[in-house]
Amino acid sequence: MNVSFWGINRHEKESFLDILHRIKNGDRILKEKFIQDYKPFIIKSLYQATGRIPNIESSDEFSIGLVAFNEAIEKFDEEKNCSFKSFSQQVIKRRLIDYKRSTQKNDKVYPFSYFEFEESSNFEERYLTTDHHDHVYNFEVKEEFSSLLLKLEEFGLSIKDLISSTPKQKKSKQTCIKIARIIAQDQALFAKFNKKRTIPYSKLVKQIDVSQRTIERNRKYIIALVIILNSDLDVLKNYIESIE
Amino acid sequence: MTQTGTILKIKGRQAVIFTDQCDIVCIDKQPGMYEGLEIRFSSSEIINKRNLFVQYSPLVGSIAAVFIFAFLLFNSLYLSQHNIYAYIEVATNHYNLELSIDENRKVIGVKALDDSSEHLITDLELKSKPLENVLSDVLNKTDSLELIKADTEFPILIATHIAEQGVSEIETDKLNAVCRKSVSNLTDKDIMLYTIDVTHDDRELSFSNNISMGRYAVYDTGIEQGISLTIEYVKTAKIGEILDKINIENKFEIGGSDENVLVNNAPTPDISPTQNTSITNTPKTSTEPSNTSNKASSKSSPIPKHTPNKTTSKPSPLPKHTPNKATSKPSPLPKPSRDEEMLDVNLNVKYDISIIKAMEKEIEKAEKQIDTIKKNIESNINLEKNNAETRIEEIYKNANLDWKTKQEEINRIKSDLNNKIADLRKNEKELISNILENLYQKMDQLAT
Numbered sequence: 233m234n235v236s237f238w239g240i241n242r243h244e245k246e247s248f249l250d251i252l253h254r255i256k257n258g259d260r261i262l263k264e265k266f267i268q269d270y271k272p273f274i275i276k277s278l279y280q281a282t283g284r285i286p287n288i289e290s291s292d293e294f295s296i297g298l299v300a301f302n303e304a305i306e307k308f309d310e311e312k313n314c315s316f317k318s319f320s321q322q323v324i325k326r327r328l329i330d331y332k333r334s335t336q337k338n339d340k341v342y343p344f345s346y347f348e349f350e351e352s353s354n355f356e357e358r359y360l361t362t363d364h365h366d367h368v369y370n371f372e373v374k375e376e377f378s379s380l381l382l383k384l385e386e387f388g389l390s391i392k393d394l395i396s397s398t399p400k401q402k403k404s405k406q407t408c409i410k411i412a413r414i415i416a417q418d419q420a421l422f423a424k425f426n427k428k429r430t431i432p433y434s435k436l437v438k439q440i441d442v443s444q445r446t447i448e449r450n451r452k453y454i455i456a457l458v459i460i461l462n463s464d465l466d467v468l469k470n471y472i473e474s475i476e
Numbered sequence: 477m478t479q480t481g482t483i484l485k486i487k488g489r490q491a492v493i494f495t496d497q498c499d500i501v502c503i504d505k506q507p508g509m510y511e512g513l514e515i516r517f518s519s520s521e522i523i524n525k526r527n528l529f530v531q532y533s534p535l536v537g538s539i540a541a542v543f544i545f546a547f548l549l550f551n552s553l554y555l556s557q558h559n560i561y562a563y564i565e566v567a568t569n570h571y572n573l574e575l576s577i578d579e580n581r582k583v584i585g586v587k588a589l590d591d592s593s594e595h596l597i598t599d600l601e602l603k604s605k606p607l608e609n610v611l612s613d614v615l616n617k618t619d620s621l622e623l624i625k626a627d628t629e630f631p632i633l634i635a636t637h638i639a640e641q642g643v644s645e646i647e648t649d650k651l652n653a654v655c656r657k658s659v660s661n662l663t664d665k666d667i668m669l670y671t672i673d674v675t676h677d678d679r680e681l682s683f684s685n686n687i688s689m690g691r692y693a694v695y696d697t698g699i700e701q702g703i704s705l706t707i708e709y710v711k712t713a714k715i716g717e718i719l720d721k722i723n724i725e726n727k728f729e730i731g732g733s734d735e736n737v738l739v740n741n742a743p744t745p746d747i748s749p750t751q752n753t754s755i756t757n758t759p760k761t762s763t764e765p766s767n768t769s770n771k772a773s774s775k776s777s778p779i780p781k782h783t784p785n786k787t788t789s790k791p792s793p794l795p796k797h798t799p800n801k802a803t804s805k806p807s808p809l810p811k812p813s814r815d816e817e818m819l820d821v822n823l824n825v826k827y828d829i830s831i832i833k834a835m836e837k838e839i840e841k842a843e844k845q846i847d848t849i850k851k852n853i854e855s856n857i858n859l860e861k862n863n864a865e866t867r868i869e870e871i872y873k874n875a876n877l878d879w880k881t882k883q884e885e886i887n888r889i890k891s892d893l894n895n896k897i898a899d900l901r902k903n904e905k906e907l908i909s910n911i912l913e914n915l916y917q918k919m920d921q922l923a924t
Contacts, residue, residue: 245503245504245506245517246516246517246521247503247506247509247515247516247517247518250515251506251508255508262510262513263508265507265508265509265510266507266508269509270507370510370512374510377484377485377511377512378511381484391484391485391487391492391500394492395501395502398501402497405498405499409498453500457498460494467514468494471481471482471494471497472498474496475496475497475498
């Protein structure tokens with residue numbers, strides 16, 4: 233039993249670790265999104281350390297927070313059995329203390345370039361800028377997914393319906409994929425499918441030996457597969473091909 | 477087991493993923509996730525209904541257990557002991573008490589409705605005692621305070637209300653009998669006991685008018701008898717004063733020098749034999765039949781309001797509208813112990829038992845006739861209704877008629893039906909009134 237409430241299980245989830253790995257491997261879009269999602273957390277950590285809410289636009293503290301958070305991403309080690317949140321919070325706190333000590337000790341204001349390392353001169357540039365090409369690709373993919381969901385809605389299906397109607401058995405899934413592929417490839421069938429907004433059973437049985445009950449039971453899933461097979465979502469198409 | 481999938485949609489705190497196994501699953505959203513991102517995740521991260529159930533079942537189970545335990549505790553400690561079966565209000569000129577009793581007639585609550593009542597019950601242990609004992613204790617305390625002596629004829633109003641709805645009248649009568657029995661123990665005192673049944677509606681209305689249920693029931697009876705009393709007066713006046721003005725159905729004189737009990741329409745004869753009581757012609761009480769209303773038809777009144785002429789013409793309290801009740805009314809009168817002859821306390825007229833039996837037969841006959849008429853009329857009405865429904869259905873199904881014509885036709889059928897029903901009802905009333913008229917004539921003949 234996976235008991236995750238009351239902090240009993242503090243291990244990071246695999247999907248989270250996968251995201252961290254990708255960021256470490258240089259996925260800039262993901263890093264940008266990740267930091268964006270963590271901004272409230274960074275502000276909260278800074279507030280806990282300084283007692284005041286930092287100005288996101290211009291304060292040094294916020295910049296230090298971002299740098300420290302980036303450092304936490306780079307240095308986080310999942311093997312040490314520590315949650316990423318507490319680790320990054322510690323890093324932010326320590327970097328902030330370091331900054332305060334150095335400014336007090338030398339009684340001088342450090343320019344922002346003090347926190348720079350490596351060759352980049354602008355931290356935003358270093359941490360938050362992304363490849364333009366990646367952004368365009370990302371936008372296109374997002375649009376494809378949006379149109380997929382819209383198309384599903386046209387057939388009266390929601391994501392919730394799909395989650396509950398996915399067949400459990402691999403054989404059933406393969407049968408559904410077979411049916412979906414026939415509909416997607418046959419122009420007449422696909423036209424009827426689009427027009428009637430349902431699976432053209434009478435014409436379909438001429439091409440495949442399948443009971444109406446099987447189609448009815450997996451109707452929603454088959455419709456989703458047909459829509460995917462007729463889209464430009466190559467990743468999903470590859471998944472379908474892999475189990476065919 | 478690790479799976480790979482592409483995020484289809486971010487929905488709140490969850491991400492919907494199309495997996496490489498062509499499953500569509502839901503996992504918790506992680507920072508950085510966006511639609512179209514291909515991601516690896518563990519099977520344990522998948523959220524489904526079963527998972528949620530398993531995840532929260534210990535929590536839900538423990539909360540449910542706590543509730544069940546609390547309910548059982550409450551049920552066993554509170555409800556079982558405090559299930560109120562009936563409320564008994566005891567009202568005198570000096571105090572007003574409300575007792576709540578359980579099914580075993582044990583007093584489970586005592587409520588003083590005024591300051592003097594509180595003074596009366598301060599040193600009395602009334603809870604968990606049988607109702608009879610509690611009433612006796614209260615009356616003994618009243619006597620010890622010399623309150624009974626203060627009034628020439630100490631009036632006590634006992635109002636009973638059975639909390640559970642749909643309880644038969646027999647239960648209420650039993651309860652009244654218990655109250656009478658308790659009061660009648662004080663045979664050496666001059667007490668006038670009135671009992672009244674309080675309906676559920678009357679009790680509700682008494683709350684909304686901020687008046688005790690007994691007083692409200694008396695006020696209600698007054699209104700039915702056409703006696704105009706204000707609710708403020710009934711609220712504040714001495715109960716004796718009010719009861720002098722209103723005829724209460726069940727009225728008993730207890731104790732006094734004659735040591736007798738006078739019964740007006742008492743439905744439970746279980747007390748009289750044990751208490752050496754007899755029906756006498758003492759002028760203090762008498763029945764006065766009246767046909768003004770259902771309730772009033774069985775009301776009684778003290779002798780000053782007695783009208784012998786009227787009663788001789790209609791000797792039994794025959795209700796015009798309630799023949800069922802009427803059949804039971806003559807029964808308390810005959811006691812064949814005196815050579816099948818009986819002295820009517822109210823009318824000073826001797827009746828032969830055979831006359832009473834003849835009257836009963838006539839009433840029964842009339843009842844049967846009325847029942848038959850009612851049944852016939854009802855079946856006729858149902859027949860008319862069915863015919864109308866069939867015709868309406870036919871109109872609905874008729875494709876040749878437009879919507880407006882259909883509506884007009886249906887309205888016409890409905891109005892025809894209403895007229896027919898009204899005619900039938902009128903006919904029913906006429907027939908019944910004829911039967912009753914005949915009955916009254918026969919009664920008069922028998923009485924004279």
